[in-house]
Amino acid sequence: MSVVTSVPDRRFPLPPEPGLTPAEVVARAEAIAPTLVGRQAETEQRTFYAQDTHEEFTRAGFYRILVPRRYGGYEFGVGTFLRVSIALARGCPSTGWMYLFGAAHALAVATLFDERAQAELFAAGDFICPATVAPSGTAERAQDGHWVLNGTWGYCSGAPYATHFLGHTLVPGGEGEPPAPLMFVVPRGQWRRLDDWGRQLGLKGSGSHSIVVEDGRVPDHFTLRAHLSQLTVTEGTPGRVLHDNPEYGGGPLSFMLFELGALAVGMAKGALDTYEDLMRTKRTSFFPIVPRTEDPDYQSKYGEATGMIATAEAALLEGVRQWSETSAQGAAAFTREREMRLATISREVVRLCWRAVEGHLFPTAGSSSVRHGERIERVWRDMSMLHSHAGVGTFLTSLANRELARARFGVG
Template identity: 40%
Template sequence: MSSAAAGLPQPEPDLTSAEIVRRASALRPLLLADQANVEARGTYSDEMHQRFRDAGLYRILQPRMYGGYEFDLTVFARVVMEIARGCPSTGWGFCLASAHALNAAALYSKAGQDILFGADGHFAASARGVPSGTATETPEGWVVNGQWDYCSGSPHSSHAMFGVRLIPLGGAPVGPPMFGTVTVPREQWAMLDNWRGFIGLRGSGSNSIRVEDALVPDALVSRQNFFSINIDGGTVGYHLHGNAMYSGRMFGFFQTEITSILVGIGFAALDEFELILKKKAEGPAGPPGAPGSGVDDLLRPYGLAAGLLEAARNAVISGAQSYLDYCAAGVEDAAAYAEIDDMRIQAGLQQAARMAGEAIDLLYTAAGTSTSAKDGNRLQRYFRDISMARTNPGLAYERTAVMLARRTVAERIAPDSAAPGGPRPDGAPVGAPPPGAAPVAR
């Protein structure tokens, strides 16, 4: 029996959730000091990657059966906020590689998880759910081909998860395409050197990945569509691990990832603004009446930003807990956790991200040109990072709001207005993946 089949030991069986959050927070000085280098190299350093491994951060959402700590999503969100507070790009890259242990635990059978978590339990996977490639079934396994963009966290990933169009043995059947999820080990894919020239999140490692004729076993191909998980009766991961966290829909989870990062960036900006306030308080007073000459001019934006960020942080934790609550309800009765419920979680978390962005805008504008706009200033970096994040469709909160409203009207307010068998309220054909803004830079 392999070590994985027998169950992998946790490196630190007595590790607590409070301690793992503390460890993430303790890394902040190192993360702050390396921000510029992270941007220059396009990812966090090998040394920081090893620190994350040593601290157990990659194992937060990983099942206990495979050497993980199986902490819940609220713990993961707290850790991501702490890391992003130290370095936004590092927070993005770390989050969007380490989080997908949850997806691996949810989507794959024991045979697949034995392979994925391997002999030592280390697992980190960038993920891109958009089906930009194919998996073709053969007698020997599945042959994967394609190129996926925005695979965040790929430089330090041991695997990559992709949405694919499935072509079963004998060729594609007549009718709608079949979509699934495949996970490919690092040695079978190539990371392209194309994450350059973007306004922000330059160190997030959101490179493209190309896969050419990679043969993977059937155990690493899930017939589940990444964006439309069938939770009826509980996923295979739920039945393997007995934890409802591994039987959730995806948009609420994906949005928890992204929003945790952005709230962390907001607190990074607030930290930097506090240093500006301190310098103002300790330095000579400016000419009387000159705009922006003293501490008093900065108090209003600081207080507003602090309140926005406190609300956003609370919303992230509450949203993550709501996701867990729906997962638990869904394993008892799938109707208790419908697609529209997942959309509401996503919409709420998008509003938390919006508040973080508003806080950064306030601080960046109030600090003044010399303090915030010059190259090398951290506030400029945070403003660039949040500007980059806003281009992610996962933060298109107005579009999500319209889709949520349409879905609510069609399902709960005026259900008779939709003709049976007709198009969905969002205009998509019946049977298409659920509406929602799928994060791009993953």
């Protein structure tokens, strides 16, 4: 880990709005979210959110929430970032998904890479960097020390407006050892986006296109001999020292899994918004014919779903608080066991939100309200698609449980 000397605040570049506060940036997201509802169909057709939406997010400061102050960011922290993401996903799940997975990896870069790499990667201030964890492609070391990358990486949510891409590949290990992961960050000029998204069941507008790198050259300091999901931070990180901020020393895996919980909460809140509108505007199908707001069964379904979603959001925010608190306790506090305990919170958040939508809101909304393109139908599709994400369908469902037990009981 590099030794970093302190740099006076006066040497930091100022962000576009130096006086902006976390509360104000969350309020901006909550104000923008309702405008996204009516644009969901066009977002799905385009397969990513519109240029004017991107420009609005830029002006609002959303792409700098996790960027360190040292590089002209706001450094508002993970709690603010996830609240913004919840608000946007509530308005449009695809937009929230694309935004979150584009902007989130500023935290990983600011945590894990050294000062030289960060100064170059964050030079533009706004940072949009989709990432994939599945190794693909190839990397070969050139004579000048650079890495030459070739390959295609799928599911790069956030690709349309991205400034960078974070990916993984495998490189030869030591003698007699299996191939080892190599994590790398590639600037936009070194890759191109394929037009291959939008035919999936849900999240059709999430900008989750594939990225192709052909003879891309990245310097060695843009790489780490590691996999993002397996990194330990218990011995400290470059970011914790460089930025004097413990959140740049927190567990990257548990934060990534909280991202999925935040999206689930936002989507479920959007479904509940629509169900409330249906309660106010529609009547029962069986006698006595009354407004749904007056029917005990609809009242029960609405109340049950509301409580489940509120509990999920409360658990998520408490989990994020614990994440930040653990970060502040020092590098040694963020053990693998701690990471997995936090991960299981996000698992239960996703489960609660899904049960609320799939078990209570979707079945009773009425067939006319779940036609293709209706808001609850879209949320149901998008949340179904969320369950196909490896973080939910594989890691949180099974791997996290086993890793937690092994860490707790010291089983290798």
